[in-house]
Amino acid sequence: MTIYSQHATRGKTQILATYQGPDGVVSKTVTSLAEPRLAVPVVDALNRISAFATVPVSIHDRRERRVG
Numbered sequence: 844m845t846i847y848s849q850h851a852t853r854g855k856t857q858i859l860a861t862y863q864g865p866d867g868v869v870s871k872t873v874t875s876l877a878e879p880r881l882a883v884p885v886v887d888a889l890n891r892i893s894a895f896a897t898v899p900v901s902i903h904d905r906r907e908r909r910v911g
Contacts, residue, residue: 844897847873847889849882856882858889 845862856879861870873889876882 845889845893847886847893849879849886851879858882858886860889 845860848859848861850857850859855875855877857875858873859870860873861868863869876885
């Protein structure tokens with residue numbers, strides 16, 4: 844799952860994507876906005892999309908009626 848956040852830098856607000864990569868946690872800049880107040884709804888929308896795109900995984904162990 845990717846988590847989106849905002850970070851102020853050099854007079855702009857960057858939107859960052861943070862995720863688990865093969866070499867550990869990775870954070871990349873998605874875009875920069877000149878108006879900081881616009882970052883909040885964009886970050887919120889990206890996090891909602893990321894959450895909906897995440898598929899929950901579970902395993903049903905029917906031997907003793909357990910779920911792992």
